[in-house]
Amino acid sequence: MIYLQLFYTFFKIGLFGFGGGYGMLSLIQAEVVTNHEWMTAGEFTDIVAVSQMTPGPIGINAATYVGYTATGSFWGSVIATFAVVLPSFILMLTISKFFLKYQKHPVIEAVFKGLRPGIVGLLASAVLVLMTTENFGSPQTDLYTFLVSSTLFVGVFIASKVYKVNPILLIVICGVMGFILY
Amino acid sequence: MIPLIENEIVTKRQWIKKEEFLDLLAISQTAPGVMAINIAIFIGYRLRKVKGSLFATLGVVMPSFVIILTIAMFFHSFKENPVVEKIFKGIRPGVVALIAAPTFNMAKMARINRYTIWIPVVSALLIWLLDLSPIWIIVVAGTGGFLWGKYVKKSI
Numbered sequence: 001m002i003y004l005q006l007f008y009t010f011f012k013i014g015l016f017g018f019g020g021g022y023g024m025l026s027l028i029q030a031e032v033v034t035n036h037e038w039m040t041a042g043e044f045t046d047i048v049a050v051s052q053m054t055p056g057p058i059g060i061n062a063a064t065y066v067g068y069t070a071t072g073s074f075w076g077s078v079i080a081t082f083a084v085v086l087p088s089f090i091l092m093l094t095i096s097k098f099f100l101k102y103q104k105h106p107v108i109e110a111v112f113k114g115l116r117p118g119i120v121g122l123l124a125s126a127v128l129v130l131m132t133t134e135n136f137g138s139p140q141t142d143l144y145t146f147l148v149s150s151t152l153f154v155g156v157f158i159a160s161k162v163y164k165v166n167p168i169l170l171i172v173i174c175g176v177m178g179f180i181l182y
Numbered sequence: 183m184i185p186l187i188e189n190e191i192v193t194k195r196q197w198i199k200k201e202e203f204l205d206l207l208a209i210s211q212t213a214p215g216v217m218a219i220n221i222a223i224f225i226g227y228r229l230r231k232v233k234g235s236l237f238a239t240l241g242v243v244m245p246s247f248v249i250i251l252t253i254a255m256f257f258h259s260f261k262e263n264p265v266v267e268k269i270f271k272g273i274r275p276g277v278v279a280l281i282a283a284p285t286f287n288m289a290k291m292a293r294i295n296r297y298t299i300w301i302p303v304v305s306a307l308l309i310w311l312l313d314l315s316p317i318w319i320i321v322v323a324g325t326g327g328f329l330w331g332k333y334v335k336k337s338i
Contacts, residue, residue: 016317017214022284024216026309027316034313046270049277050253055183056246059216064247068254077251085239088215092223093235095209106331108212114301114327116292118319121305123285127278128310135274149275156279161287167280171273178272179265 002071003079009036010063010083017084019119021051021058026126028062034129038070042134052167059084148181183218197225218242 009031017024025048032038039047047065051058060081067080136153137145152174159165184207191197198206210220219242226238260266294302301323308314 012317014215016320017216018320019288020211020217022281022288025281030309030313030316035315042274045274045277046257048281049270049273050250052277052280054246054249056249057183057216057218060219060243060246061250064250065254068251069258074251077247077254081243081247085215085219085243088213088219089223089235089239091213091215092210092220093227093232095213096224096227096235107328110331111324111327112212114323114325114330115320116288117294117298117301118305118323120285120289120292120294121302122309122316122319123281123288124302124306125309125316127282127285128306130278130281135278145271148272152272153275153279153282156276157282160280160283170276170280174272174276175269176272178268178270182268182271 003076005036006067006070006076006080007083010067010080011086013059013063014084014087017059018115019122022123022126023119024059026122026129028059029126029129032062032066036070038066040134041130041132043069045130045135049171052171145182148177152177187218187221191221191225197229 013024013027013031017027029044033041033044047062048058051061054061063080063084064077067077068074070076136149137143139146156170156174159170160167188203192200192203206221206224210217210224213220219239222238222242223235226234226236228234230237289302305319305323309316309319
């Protein structure tokens, strides 16, 4: 049963995963964290961290990781990863076969005109959903953690947005800061 | 990852031409799913039909699969380790910031202005506060764009 659920869930993620890795992020989170509770928001953040540091795409990484942790078996990974790739496979084969230059079609252009702002919203929601006490601590019960986390958040945001510092370097710095400060 | 792919399949192996690669890039970005995989499926098909697609996909998925499976198998056993715990406690807010930063870059690319800013704001709030599935946002936003192009744009 869990295998069927995994397959169905990651097939959906593959099918509706518009907007690249970041666009997919909120979809994965909604299904895996909010809907099925296969992992906590904190664990999900850890997986995003791992995906930032390894070359693979987040869609595949999440499927492989969740497939294993939800079932405790290698086959869970295989099924989830297969399911997330399958919609691409069907779609891209169809496109290759007919090689429609469909991205310049006015209908597709109109659809994407609506889709793009929606994907920005998806990404913003991913940020909001991940701002949990598990990831940031809470000002009432754990003020020190909350202050350190907020400082790291603001620091990394500015370093990445304004100074375009390499994300891997930023993650390593955060890890070292965590080790020193906690 | 894109420069890496381009270097391998256009420059080194010359499986497709540069202009064709740019078209392929646009298609892979437009289609749902993981972009690198979409590219692999297309190139595989061009060279050896469905069999080529299968092997190209397998090749591009395998490294991630092996790395992440290994991590998944052993991560929980040393996650309880106090040093690892401290490190990840520092990393988590940083990762959230690394997702927040591209949100603004994407807003710029989507040419969000004061007339369209409500779309991402309302979408994000619906997902965040009401647990609405992002799939609904995608379906409604896409349909909205389609209707806009069909009825509004023509009347202007």
